Amino acid sequence: MTLLRLEQVTRSVQLPDAQPLEILKGVNLVVDVGDHVSIVGRSGSGKSTLLNLLGMLDDPTSGEIFFDDEPVRALRTGQRDRKRGADIGFIFQQFNLLPGRTALENVITPLLYAPAKQFWSRRRLAMEMLDRVGLSTRMDSMPEKLSGGEQQRVAIARALVRRPRLILSDEPTGALDIETGESVMALLDEVAEQSGAALITITHDANVAALARRHYRLDSGVLTGVDITKALAQSVPEVTL
Numbered sequence: 001m002t003l004l005r006l007e008q009v010t011r012s013v014q015l016p017d018a019q020p021l022e023i024l025k026g027v028n029l030v031v032d033v034g035d036h037v038s039i040v041g042r043s044g045s046g047k048s049t050l051l052n053l054l055g056m057l058d059d060p061t062s063g064e065i066f067f068d069d070e071p072v073r074a075l076r077t078g079q080r081d082r083k084r085g086a087d088i089g090f091i092f093q094q095f096n097l098l099p100g101r102t103a104l105e106n107v108i109t110p111l112l113y114a115p116a117k118q119f120w121s122r123r124r125l126a127m128e129m130l131d132r133v134g135l136s137t138r139m140d141s142m143p144e145k146l147s148g149g150e151q152q153r154v155a156i157a158r159a160l161v162r163r164p165r166l167i168l169s170d171e172p173t174g175a176l177d178i179e180t181g182e183s184v185m186a187l188l189d190e191v192a193e194q195s196g197a198a199l200i201t202i203t204h205d206a207n208v209a210a211l212a213r214r215h216y217r218l219d220s221g222v223l224t225g226v227d228i229t230k231a232l233a234q235s236v237p238e239v240t241l
């Protein structure tokens with residue numbers, strides 16, 4: 001079943017000299033329920049621009065994005081915000097945890113805006129999710145007292161606590177050493193699969209990308225499918241995947 005579909009999506013901006021810059025060029029992508037897709041691209045290839053479209057934060061200049069077969073463009077601002085809050089979880093390279101709030105309080109935050117059933121169970125739901133990422137003994141710790149890998153696990157719990165159907169992870173291991181990055185990524189893959197969420201991972205790292213089931217590369221705004229086995233076998237530096 002299709003969750004997300006991009007059809008001939010472009011995104012252009014106007015440069016100061018009034019020239020248009022086409023950042024994304026005719027992007028087509030289908031993401032199924034529970035899918036795991038990686039998108040690899042060099043700096044400046046359009047990854048953040050694409051992520052903002054996938055996260056319903058921007059609209060395409062042309063083309064259409066469908067979520068549950070509904071054009072995202074047709075959603076009014078309030079409807080779109082509610083859909084994003086309910087159905088999309090975000091994970092960032094720098095964790096983006098709220099400082100001065102415990103791990104538990106951080107994971108509770110998205111539930112403050114959730115429908116009544118989730119809102120009233122917020123403490124229990126957040127505790128269960130922290131337990132699932134292996135942090136049941138660190139719930140009352142401040143983020144700054146946690147290691148990078150632990151902070152990213154809190155961020156994973158926060159992204160998943162409302163049971164989103166799509167998780168967008170942007171360089172999720174970028175601030176971690178290789179070993180920690182691998183275990184965090186394996187955990188993210190596992191919890192996303194357990195909860196039936198589709199996962200889109202945007203990364204520079206071919207090893208992180210390899211965990212996904214389907215692989216794409218973004219090159220100067222053009223998205224193409226990649227044969228990961230071939231790319232890894234060539235054993236080229238990670239950014240050249």
Ligand SMILES: Nc1ncnc2c1ncn2[C@@H]1O[C@H](COP(=O)(O)OP(=O)(O)OP(=O)(O)O)[C@@H](O)[C@H]1O
Nearest residue numbers: 013015021023041042043044045046047048049050
């Ligand atoms: N609002 C804007 N105005 C002008 N140029 C823009 C704008 N947004 C993005 N760009 C340009 O579009 C290109 C793609 O930007 P984007 O941030 O999507 O790349 P990226 O792949 O995420 O890069 P990085 O990995 O370095 O973050 C870059 O050349 C960027 O300078």
